[in-house]
Amino acid sequence: MSADRSYYGRPVIKAPVWEAGTAAYLFTGGLAAGTAVLAAGADVVGAERLRRASWLGSFGALLASVVLLIDDLGRPERFHHMLRVAKPTSPMSIGTWLLSAFGPGVGAAAVWELLPARWRSSWPARFLRGLSRVLGLTSATIAPGIATYTAALLSQTAVPGWNEVRQELPFVFAGSAAAAGGGFGMVSAPLAEAGPARAFAAAGAAGELVASRVMERRMGLIGEVYHHGAAGRRRRASELLTVAGLAGTVLVAGRSRAGAAASGAALLAASALQRFGVFEAGVASTKDPRYTVVPQRRRLDDAAEAPTT
Amino acid sequence: MTSRELADPPDALARANGYHEPPPRVGFFTDTSVCIGCKACEVACKEWNDVPDDGFDLLGMSFDNSGMLGANTWRHVAFVEQPRRLGQQDAGLAGLPTGPSGSDRMTEAVEPRLRAAPRGGTELGTNPLPTGPGRREVQDLGMPSFARPGDGTGAEARTDFRWLMESDVCKHCTHAGCLDVCPTGALFRTEFGTVVVQQDICNGCGYCVVGCPFGVIDRSPLDGRAHKCTLCYDRLKDGLTPACAKACPTESIQFGPLDELRERADRRLADLHQQGVTEAELYGRNPDDGVGGHGSIFLLLDEPEVYGLPPAPVVPTRFAPQIWRRVGAAAVAFAAAAIGAFVSSAAGTRR
Numbered sequence: 284m285s286a287d288r289s290y291y292g293r294p295v296i297k298a299p300v301w302e303a304g305t306a307a308y309l310f311t312g313g314l315a316a317g318t319a320v321l322a323a324g325a326d327v328v329g330a331e332r333l334r335r336a337s338w339l340g341s342f343g344a345l346l347a348s349v350v351l352l353i354d355d356l357g358r359p360e361r362f363h364h365m366l367r368v369a370k371p372t373s374p375m376s377i378g379t380w381l382l383s384a385f386g387p388g389v390g391a392a393a394v395w396e397l398l399p400a401r402w403r404s405s406w407p408a409r410f411l412r413g414l415s416r417v418l419g420l421t422s423a424t425i426a427p428g429i430a431t432y433t434a435a436l437l438s439q440t441a442v443p444g445w446n447e448v449r450q451e452l453p454f455v456f457a458g459s460a461a462a463a464g465g466g467f468g469m470v471s472a473p474l475a476e477a478g479p480a481r482a483f484a485a486a487g488a489a490g491e492l493v494a495s496r497v498m499e500r501r502m503g504l505i506g507e508v509y510h511h512g513a514a515g516r517r518r519r520a521s522e523l524l525t526v527a528g529l530a531g532t533v534l535v536a537g538r539s540r541a542g543a544a545a546s547g548a549a550l551l552a553a554s555a556l557q558r559f560g561v562f563e564a565g566v567a568s569t570k571d572p573r574y575t576v577v578p579q580r581r582r583l584d585d586a587a588e589a590p591t592t
Numbered sequence: 593m594t595s596r597e598l599a600d601p602p603d604a605l606a607r608a609n610g611y612h613e614p615p616p617r618v619g620f621f622t623d624t625s626v627c628i629g630c631k632a633c634e635v636a637c638k639e640w641n642d643v644p645d646d647g648f649d650l651l652g653m654s655f656d657n658s659g660m661l662g663a664n665t666w667r668h669v670a671f672v673e674q675p676r677r678l679g680q681q682d683a684g685l686a687g688l689p690t691g692p693s694g695s696d697r698m699t700e701a702v703e704p705r706l707r708a709a710p711r712g713g714t715e716l717g718t719n720p721l722p723t724g725p726g727r728r729e730v731q732d733l734g735m736p737s738f739a740r741p742g743d744g745t746g747a748e749a750r751t752d753f754r755w756l757m758e759s760d761v762c763k764h765c766t767h768a769g770c771l772d773v774c775p776t777g778a779l780f781r782t783e784f785g786t787v788v789v790q791q792d793i794c795n796g797c798g799y800c801v802v803g804c805p806f807g808v809i810d811r812s813p814l815d816g817r818a819h820k821c822t823l824c825y826d827r828l829k830d831g832l833t834p835a836c837a838k839a840c841p842t843e844s845i846q847f848g849p850l851d852e853l854r855e856r857a858d859r860r861l862a863d864l865h866q867q868g869v870t871e872a873e874l875y876g877r878n879p880d881d882g883v884g885g886h887g888s889i890f891l892l893l894d895e896p897e898v899y900g901l902p903p904a905p906v907v908p909t910r911f912a913p914q915i916w917r918r919v920g921a922a923a924v925a926f927a928a929a930a931i932g933a934f935v936s937s938a939a940g941t942r943r
Contacts, residue, residue, distance in 0.1 A: 288895065288897050288898050289897055289898075289900065290660075290670060290672070290897070290898065290899055290900030291653045291656075291695070291698070291699045291702065291703070291900075292699050292702065292703030292706060293659065293660060293706065293713055293900055294660075294706075294712050294713060294807065295806075295807055295897070295900060295901070295902050296802075296804070296805065296806070296807035296902070297662075297711070297801045297802065297804065297807040297809075297810055298710075298711035298712045299798065299801060299802050300711075300798035300801050300810070300811045301798055316926075320926075320927070320930040321930070321933075324930060324931075324933070324934045327934070328934055328937075328938060355797075355798070356795050356796050356797055356798075356816070357794075357795065357796015357797070357798065357811050357812075357815075357816025357817055357818075358794070358795045358796045358815075358816045358817060359795075361776075361793075361794075361795035361796075362795060364776040364778070364793055364794075364795045365775050365776055365795070365797070367776055367777055367793070368775070368776065368777040370772075370774070370775060370777070372772040372773065372909055372912065373772065373773045373774060373775045373799065374773070374915075375773065375775040375797060375799050376775035379775060423930075424927075426926075427923035427924070427926040427927045427930075428923055430922075430923065430926050431919045431922045431923045431926060432919060434915075434918075434919055434922070435912075435915045435916060435919050438908075438911065438915050439773065439803075439908045439909065439911060439912055439915055440773070440799075440802035440803055440908050441769060441802060441803065441804060441805040441807075441905070441908055442802050446908060446911065449911055449914065449915050449918065450914075450918055451918075452918075453915075453918045453919040453921070453922035453923075454918070454921075454922045454925065456922070457922040457923065457925055457926040460926065461926055461929050461930070465933070478937035478940060479933040479934045479937045480933075481933075481937075482932070482933035482934075482936050482937055483929060483930055483933035486929040486932065486933065487926075487929060490925065490929070569712060569802075570706070570707050570711075570712025570713070571707065571712075572897070572900075575902055576897045576902065576903060579902055579903045579904040579905065580895075580897070580903050580904070582904050583903055583904045
């Protein structure tokens with residue numbers, strides 16, 4: 284069998300140089316997007332405390348994202364070189380510009396939320412309020428892109444564990460981001476205002492569970508890296524917490540503040556575990572040449588067997 | 593010859609990238625059937641390009657002590673020991689007490705430990721590998737020893753032998769994954785059709801490292817930037833041959849215009865097949881492959897994976913339209929869930 288031949292068992296492709304910071308960004312980026320849409324929606328329907336908590340949560344997650352992303356660069360002081368070009372072939376370039384468009388609205392809204400009440404009637408504050416409403420809505424329309432582009436970032440690589448799940452990963456990440464955003468709203472807003480957060484979290488959690496199951500069913504050889512080791516443990520824990528969080532959201536989060544906080548926290552943890560699980564599965568898939576060689580060899584053999592037309 | 597090649601003039605790639613009157617596309621043809629494993633290419637590359645060393649450890653992989661291509665290894669000579677004949681050659685082992693190569697034993701010892709290394713050995717593997725919880729666990733690799741291999745056995749244990757040597761290098765792909773994903777524009781296509789990193793631009797984001805389906809480019813821990821073969825861009829500008837090709841004593845590494853190299857490779861392949869080396873094959877010659885053909889093509893004497901090369905790599909950019917369609921659908925679902933959450937809550941409150 285030639286399928287398992289390799290050069291002294293060495294990997295064929297390089298393992299990512301990205302470290303835990305990038306995996307953490309997958310979570311914080313999703314959280315920033317999920318909370319931003321809730322905040323903008325809360326602004327529209329006049330749910331003040333949900334709006335305030337969500338804008339501040341989004342801003343915190345965005346700041347964390349920027350720090351994590353810059354910190355994982357080999358030359359952090361050159362982070363602004365990302366802004367030299369806009370390259371549609373590079374998901375990282377697209378992500379850079381999405382974040383650049385997403386950031387100002389979240390920042391403006393968060394600054395207004397942080398203004399002391401006695402300043403709010405001054406004309407600069409009122410101007411900022413008007414500006415932040417417009418920019419905030421803009422950010423909310425960009426948020427779905429922020430929540431999902433990271434799937435393209437991972438999938439458009441030679442890493443088998445990320446490339447081969449390219450069909451399902453955007454839906455897993457979208458669900459994970461919605462569950463995290465909704466979960467944050469459930470933790471931080473009062474029951475009366477958290478209705479949209481609960482509905483959003485439930486939809487996200489359910490979507491993530493389905494997408495994740497479909498992804499696992501369609502996996503070939505790389506299913507191994509998703510089921511074994513640290514990646515497998517994290518994704519199993521993520522699934523359990525998502526199920527628990529979803530059940531809590533539907534059954535108790537509408538009636539009990541503690542139940543809402545616990546369900547929200549479970550969903551937040553599940554989202555983070557999902558991101559770390561997927562990240563680590565990809566890294567693991569680069570370390571064994573089989574995941575690169577076997578599918579390619581199979582494709583070659585299939586092409587050789589197929590009748591030439 | 594495919595219709596595509598006939599249609600493509602030798603400078604088409606550079607023209608497509610905006611150059612006016614570019615020189616013809618150049619590349620390497622690495623004929624592994626005449627490689628003698630002298631590593632002059634590795635040394636010449638290091639010297640000319642001032643590439644830092646990456647340790648002076650013995651990897652135990654036959655005579656290969658540089659492991660694989662990386663940020664500080666732009667030419668890498670692979671050594672493979674196999675118990676079979678190369679064509680009609682007589683390895684001269686009939687009268688010697690020779691047993692099988694010890695490299696399989698070495699692989700068995702090293703392979704599981706490579707998996708435990710932080711980057712799975714792709715950091716060139718020159719760091720000491722973990723040796724188990726005791727840290728003192730010693731494994732016998734069968735060397736060095738005073739007995740000659742196979743001394744304890746008779747003629748029946750003798751095997752035939754051939755040595756495969758291959759000088760690996762960046763493929764300078766027609767559709768280069770590293771270049772496509774680079775978010776700063778540091779990686780660019782030169783007028784010669786090659787792919788080069790601008791060191792003053794690269795901010796070490798590391799995306800090219802996972803964008804390359806060959807595992808060529810890597811980020812250097814020394815300066816945090818991505819490095820790989822430049823096909824001696826500075827020498828090309830002055831009309832000189834790249835350092836490795838210049839230093840190669842057997843013309844295993846040939847440099848020239850790519851269309852000429854393709855013809856030479858075809859002739860060499862036909863010659864070898866005629867001489868009974870039927871296993872010879874060209875790698876990266878086909879412009880219709882997953883990366884649109886290589887700028888540096890190879891003549892191999894076994895399957896690519898035996899040399900640590902991917903058998904049928906595909907540039908990840910090929911999947912971009914499919915990926916973005918799915919991302920778009922997921923983003924719409926995300927937005928719909930958000931709007932639905934507010935609408936359903938509002939309806940619920942009114943009830």
